[in-house]
Amino acid sequence: xxxxNNDWLDALKDEFKKPYYKKLFETVNQEYRxxxxxxxxxxxxxxxxLTPLSKVKVVILGQDPYHNHGQAHGLCFSVKKGxxxxxxxxxxxxxxxxxxxxxIPNHGYLTKWAExxxxxxxxVLTVRAHEANSHRGIGWEEFTDAAIMALNRQDRPIxxxxxxxxxxxxxxxxxxxxxxxxxxxxxxxxxxxxxxxxSKPFSQTNEFLIQHGIEPIDWQIENR
Numbered sequence: 001x002x003x004x005n006n007d008w009l010d011a012l013k014d015e016f017k018k019p020y021y022k023k024l025f026e027t028v029n030q031e032y033r034x035x036x037x038x039x040x041x042x043x044x045x046x047x048x049x050l051t052p053l054s055k056v057k058v059v060i061l062g063q064d065p066y067h068n069h070g071q072a073h074g075l076c077f078s079v080k081k082g083x084x085x086x087x088x089x090x091x092x093x094x095x096x097x098x099x100x101x102x103x104i105p106n107h108g109y110l111t112k113w114a115e116x117x118x119x120x121x122x123x124v125l126t127v128r129a130h131e132a133n134s135h136r137g138i139g140w141e142e143f144t145d146a147a148i149m150a151l152n153r154q155d156r157p158i159x160x161x162x163x164x165x166x167x168x169x170x171x172x173x174x175x176x177x178x179x180x181x182x183x184x185x186x187x188x189x190x191x192x193x194x195x196x197x198x199s200k201p202f203s204q205t206n207e208f209l210i211q212h213g214i215e216p217i218d219w220q221i222e223n224r
Contacts, residue, residue, distance in 0.1 A: 003045075004045050004048050004049070005049075006048070006049065006052040006053075007052050007053045007054050008048045008052065008053050008147070008150075011053055011146075011147070011150040012143075012146055012147060012150065014146075015142075015143055015146045020139045020142050021139065021142075021143065023139060024138055024139030024140065024142075024143065027138050027139070028044075028126055028135075028138070031126070031128065031135070035128050035129070036128070036129035037126055037127065037128055037129070038065050038066065038067055038068075038071065038072040038126070038127055038128075038129060039065055039072035039073050039074050039126070040073075043072070043073045043074040044074060044125050044126060045074065045125070046073060046074025046075055046114075047074055047075055047076070047114065047119055047120050047121045047122070048119075048147075049074075050075070050111060050114035050115055051114050051115075051117060051118065051119040051120070053150065053151070053154070055117045056117055056119045056151060056154070056158055057116070057117035057118065057158060057159065057209060057214060057215075057217065058117060058118040058119070058158065058159045058160075058161065058205055058209075058217060059118075059119045059121060059148075059151060059158060059159070059160045059161065060076060060077065060118060060119070060120050060121070060161045060163075061076065061121055061122075061123060061148075061160070061161070061162055061163070061167040061170060062076025062077055062120070062121065062122040062123070062167070063076075063122060063123060063124065063133075063164070063166050063167070064122055064123070064124035064125075064126075064127045064132065064133055064135060064136065065122055065124075065125070065126065065127045066079060066086060066127075067127045067128065067129055067130055067131060067132055067134075068129070068130065069129070070082070070083050071083050071086070072127070074125075075110055075111065075114055075120040076120045076121060076122045077089050077092060077108075077110065077120065077187075078108060078109060078110035078111070078114075078120060079107075079108040079109065080109060081107050081109045081224055082107070083107075083108065084108075085107065085108040086108065087188065087189045088186070088187045088188050088189075088192075089108045089187075091187040091188070091189065091192045091196065091197070092187050093105070094197070095187070095196065095197055095198075095199065095200075095201070095202070096202055096219055098197070098198070099200045099201070099202045099203050100202050100203055100206075100219060102202075102219055102220045102221075103220065103223075105221040105222065105223050105224075106223045106224065107221075107223070107224050109221070109224070110221065112218075112221055112222075113217065113219070113221075116217050116218065117217070118217060119151070121144060121147065121148075122144070123140065123141055123144045123145075123166065123167070123170070124136055124140040124141065124144070125140050125143075125144070126140070145170075145173065148170055148173050148174070149173055152173055152174050152175065152176050152179070153176070154176070154178075155178065156178060157178050157179060157180065157208065157209070157212040157214065158178070158179045158180075159179070159180045159181075159182065159204075159205045159208055159209070160174055160179060160180070160181045160182065161182050161201050161205065162181065162182065162183045162184075163183075163184055163185065163186045163187055163196065164185060164186030164188070164191065165186075167186075168183050171183070180204075180205075180208045182199070182201050182204055182205070184196045184199035184201065185199075202217075202219050205217065206219075
């Protein structure tokens with residue numbers, strides 16, 4: 001696993017010393033040795049690498065990584081170039097188009113968002129190939145909860161975008177009045193029509209950032 005080496009390290013360093021993390025580290029290493037695991041080990045912490053804590057403006061929470069070949073690269077909802085756009089991201093792009101008029105791109109690689117301060121964090125950071133939720137409960141939730149609590153403590157405005165019930169359960173940790181919490185159903189085809197479409201998270205996020213004197217996010221993903 002490529003170690004976290006930016007300002008997230010200071011925020012999370014106590015986690016690395018805890019018994020649960022030692023067990024998690026051993027479990028994950030064993031899983032990589034004995035099964036096909038996604039994302040590639042060097043990509044596990046990409047959300048942290050690409051979006052330092054001091055640069056976070058927006059947090060989008062996912063669940064666990066995509067579990068088919070070539071998809072996951074450490075950012076929730078994002079896929080590598082050259083891979084079909086997954087159904088949830090198709091719906092995110094539809095809402096982005098309806099909300100802000102952004103053109104729908106021909107790929108699902110969302111690094112541009114991460115580099116602008118959108119932390120795209122799954123609550124579980126690894127998964128066995130073709131087995132959704134297979135690494136739920138091995139310790140990742142405790143680790144990503146620590147990251148969410150570190151974000152909650154930040155003394156500056158941050159937008160938290162919580163799609164679906166598992167993400168929304170994290171709202172209990174978010175009690176800092178500086179922050180904006182946006183909730184909607186998950187963009188999955190199973191739930192998007194229950195209120196994800198029309199929720200306008202992207203314009204609401206940018207309006208909040210502008211109100212607080214923060215550069216808004218350029219959500220347009222260019223074609224490749």
